[in-house]
Amino acid sequence: MGNGTPLGQVRGLGPAKEGTHHWWHQRLTAGGNLLLVLWFVISIVRLPAYDYATLTAWASSFWVAIPLALLVVSVFYHFRLGLQVCIEDYSHSPGRIAWIVLLNAFTIVAGAIALFSILSIAFSAGAAA
């Protein structure tokens, strides 16, 4: 950075004055996803059965409900960023705005349903072990 010259003030900022956060947050959530989804996949495959009683008992544990909620936040944020890149790469018409709005709506609605369901299972089962 310069010490106040016009060139120094804008160097490295790009036309939007920012932009690296998208790239960086994609990487941060990638790290979160790596741990959380691996945990999820291993936990699921190790369950003795996949009936309603087994799964609700599993999902109502603190040690499942909390990482499951964290997984939703990390994964959903990550896929929102990823799908945004996909829309920006392939859609060049003004309609891309509609796609981005739709993407945000999809992410927020799906995330709300997922988080509410996790809490609902955890609290209604009553057993927190």
Place this chain on the structure above:
Amino acid sequence: MLVSILHRATGDGMAVVGTIVFVWWLAALAGGEATYAGFVDTFTVSDGSLNVLGYIIGIGMTWAFFQHLASGIRHLVMDTGAGFELKTNRAFAILTIVFSVLATIAFWAYLLAGK
């Protein structure tokens, strides 16, 4: 180039199909026993084993996850500026596919036969 395309395809595929099935699964569990039975019926035959749709989505999503994980790690390594030599790059790319196929086979072998 194939692995780069696979990274996007598996990522976007999981983002759409995986999210819908995952949220459906959670909501069905939260909805109670009858709702969950409806979810299970969609993907299984009457004896409880997976139907064609269940296998396609199940195997598809596990392979997509392992492939996206491996190529994602490849991207993180390349972000540091490493692994751009042609031979290394090619070997790492092929390795992501080998890993995803083996991990998917291991997952389903354990799920179907290991218990």
